[in-house]
Amino acid sequence: MIKAILIFNNHGKPRLSKFYQPYVNTQQQIIRETFHLVSKRDENVCNFLEGGLLIGGSDNKLIYRHYATLYFVFCVDSSESELGILDLIQVFVETLDKCFENVCELDLIFHVDKVHNILAEMVMGGMVLETNMNEIVTQIDAQNKLEKSEAGLAGAPARAVSAVKNMNLPEIPRNINIGDISIKVPNLPSFK
């Protein structure tokens, strides 16, 4: 199971934190500790780390990736495949990239809810829900569309259309069959 997913920048500022187990009063400490563990490491060392004391137990591992200014850290227990999680981080980042178009740290700051939504399509309650990026993007797009249709002014035209569509007009035949009707067009003088 995945215990927690943390994203923080090179200075240890948390950009996203998702805990799948209740760590009620230690969340900040965990983020700090994790940052200290991870930031010390060189670029070309392995991506696995043991010894997060606060997050609990020797069973757990930190699996992280470092992209430009951000660290993506997954804390998992022994039931997860290490390499699998690394791939998952890659999928996550690529999905973010697709959804934000060239994702950068600022996207994560200003659209933290969106990041959470994307994450929710991948990992649910600590278990991996979907690993197929296309599937994730489809679901996110569909939800965004739904959101847009509900939105205030910008959504007004869309709402109007849907309102008209939903109006109860049983008299109007839904599909008019024009096949039978042959309209004789009289020979009109051309306007040429």
Next chain:
Amino acid sequence: MLGYDISWAAFNIIEVMSASKFTFKRIGYLAASQSFHEGTDVIMLTTNQIRKDLSSPSQYDTGVALTGLSCFVTPDLARDLANDIMTLMSHTKPYIRKKAVLIMYKVFLKYPESLRPAFPRLKEKLEDPDPGVQSAAVNVICELARRNPKNYLSLAPLFFKLMTSSTNNWVLIKIIKLFGALTPLEPRLGKKLIEPLTNLIHSTSAMSLLYECVNTVIAVLISLSSGMPNHSASIQLCVQKLRILIEDSDQNLKYLGLLAMSKILKTHPKSVQSHKDLILQCLDDKDESIRLRALDLLYGMVSKKNLMEIVKKLMTHVDKAEGTTYRDELLTKIIDICSQSNYQYITNFEWYISILVELTRLEGTRHGHLIAAQMLDVAIRVKAIRKFAVSQMSALLDSAHLLASSTQRNGICEVLYAAAWICGEFSEHLQEPHHTLEAMLRPRVTTLPGHIQAVYVQNVVKLYASILQQKEQAGEAEGAQAVTQLMVDRLPQFVQSADLEVQERASCILQLVKHIQKLQAKDVPVAEEVSALFAGELNPVAPKAQKKVPVPEGLDLDAWINEPLSDSESEDERPRAVFHEEEQRRPKHRPSEADEEELARRREARKQEQANNPFYIKSSPSPQKRYQDTPGVEHIPVVQIDLSVPLKVPGLPMSDQYVKLEEERRHRQKLEKDKRRKKRKEKEKKGKRRHSSLPTESDEDIAPAQQVDIVTEEMPENALPSDEDDKDPNDPYRALDIDLDKPLADSEKLPIQKHRNTETSKSPEKDVPMVEKKSKKPKKKEKKHKEKERDKEKKKEKEKKAEDLDFWLSTTPPPAPAPAPAPVPSTGELSVNTVTTPKDECEDAKTEAQGEEDDAEGQDQDKKSPKPKKKKHRKEKEERTKGKKKSKKQPPGSEEAAGEPVQNGAPEEEQLPPESSYSLLAENSYVKMTCDIRGSLQEDSQVTVAIVLENRSSSILKGMELSVLDSLNARMARPQGSSVHDGVPVPFQLPPGVSNEAQYVFTIQSIVMAQKLKGTLSFIAKNDEGATHEKLDFRLHFSCSSYLITTPCYSDAFAKLLESGDLSMSSIKVDGIRMSFQNLLAKICFHHHFSVVERVDSCASMYSRSIQGHHVCLLVKKGENSVSVDGKCSDSTLLSNLLEEMKATLAKC
């Protein structure tokens, strides 16, 4: 959120959650998932909102609710929503399905009771058409199985199928990991797995999959203790693949390779040792994680030969290491490596002690106590090393200021504990005892932690005793007195210690020494008596040795020593009693504490008391300040620590020199050996060729320089070093340790939220306001039924699976859709004695729906069903009938809703004569044969005939043989190799008056007709007069009813069956029946193996199934004095025959 507390907004979050717009709802749920936890009190307000969202028509509303719920599900929410989530598991949209499946894991964790009811559906999802849902189900089951693998063994065939068919790496990894957890429980599974796994290893390109495969293969190899022909080949393959991983430039793969390697190490150290070079190389890696893993592996790499070399390497790492965690890890590893299997690899303990001493120079390590424990252990066990150890320890004590003065003296000063103890205990080996004594009495010692000071005090006396003895033997009375004086001067500093233990020991010893001083003044030799205080040898004791001590007879450890305190003591009396006690205690304490010479101390105590007394006007400075004024502390000379002092303590030998020494020693040993060998060889030279010119040095050749004293009987036989104690009772996963193979009981259902209790719906008075509900209710019930039915089917399948598992595991080829059903033990083989497997199966197949039928059967000799339970059952039913009677008074319109029809159970009976399903077969003066014919669902067209043989004579019956003339249609299953005309032996003898049961299997081709088989039982009757050959002919009557199997059926399925129209119909009518309807039904159930589907008043529908799968439906109606039975069956001949039989039965009523 982001680590900040936003619990103040909890209620507002719930408000946003209930917004109608998806945009807001999503944000609300997100906030909830980030901030809610089990302690959030408003969480209970969300139940209905979540339920509403779960059943929302928009899949995204549902999805968002599920996602949110997964983060903050509580036991209450889990209980209330479990059923809703269950229904979502079969939602049409895979998006919802997969989420619902995943969240079930969380629900199980919080509400373990839901696991059993939900499990069949979860299992179903393993074969979902959508890969996402499938993967989710695999995920959940893997998580469950990881904690309690044994409950999921029966799923192995299913997972095996998935493994061979799935292409999704993620799913494959999960399944392979699951198998890794299952194999230790079922070695046969491992054998089956090895081949496909090795194939995967060879074929896959995904490193993650390869790695997991290797891991599971390793787990399999560990679980297989022996008996695999290509065992070593698989290991070689694994090790080879791992080597490739380790050699990879990718650090991640290197890390994982080492991780997996350490698993092999435990069982196959040999195969790992060949890669020593690689692992030592990894020790120098710049990555700490990799170095740590390599360290783990080192444990198995060492031998007597290379231990010193490896430890030397580690010591250089210790010096270089910058992080304390890594250094601590190194330290523990060094100690682990050296001390493993009772110091097996240490050849020179002087070297080891010096290593330990060197390790004490590590700054800020947490493992001082570890080093101390090692020092003590070695000093006690290795007698030859004591002299050396003592000299080292005294040097350590001498330089104690270095250890204790470092700012982070958290751990390392523990070493002084060991040093002081060793110097005291083995003081006879000390070269300069006086010097050491002085070192131990230095004022600085008082800054050490209390428990170390206590050891100091104790061992100072030991040292003192030995010095005293030396001096007296040498006749230096002056010197002896000087030592005593030193003690008297220095001990008071311990008396003032804040630590009670130190204080107590010091004051006790001070008095002792003062007494000795007096004696010395009179020139009395005291040394003998003082050293007698510490006579005797201390031996190592194993941690659990206490278990070896037998509890003395007559000692009950659980019994109260005093009468337990009575509760009669009233509350307000108690404070007074306490007060009283306190007053009494004080004078009691004083004489023991106060000694006549310690007036100062007493005074101080009084001052302290005064200081603590708020009513006392204080004239003295505050107690803390006064503490500093005490004379002992005043006299502490502040030692200036010279920082330029080299860390190496002068006079301590370095461990390195031992490496050289050891090499020399070994060299000498080798030379000697060579010499001896040469001599021998010279003698043999002429006769033999020299086959090995190089003397091979194996581990065993190196003899340790010192002998380790391992007392073999340290541990009691029944205590393992780590038995018990390792199970955490608070483990949340333990609650999920539930047997999933047991059939579901009716009571195990997910709670369904209802507005009213079911009782109200039964009571006719309240029926009126429920009119609108009526339309909904049947639907609900139907659903429930369907579910139940499905569950039952699942259950049956599972039962089959459980049997199949053995079968699946026992065959070598991969499971093609099982060509022949598993050979159940009864094929032809004769299963002896009363309750045997086939019978059990029958019983199982009948399941609970059999209901009251057991009642009659229960009176059968060999079946005893629990009476009290039955009574309860009956009572319940009676209540139900009462309800029914009431319903009769109701207007016919409401009858449908009111009269809870009896469903799925045999009807109740008031009083039925004891009946047995066994019918008389044949009898004579020797033997009586009764038999019962039972069909079994598992084996179509097979019936089991149970024949009970009862010896009525006074002679022993033996050599019994049963020969049956087969007909075209029915054949007896005989043991292989015997011809049709041979008799089948009865597998027992019968002493007089004894009966026993034998079971035989018959294969029937067509079951539509009843038939009879002729048979003969031949036996030898032996009594005192002699033996006679006897015969008894019998006729086995296979009635059509005996081919039927009681099968429960539900009204909706029953209705469908009747509607389907491919059943032929027939009917009978029997007049002159006076028996009650219930008894009638019970009779039909019992004799013809039917079960009641539904019963309304004097009309009942019944169902049964033949062993060949014919459905038989009956409608039984009772008139005034007659009973009519309408039957529908997929085979008309069968039906008419059945009805004929039934007519005969009913005619008897």
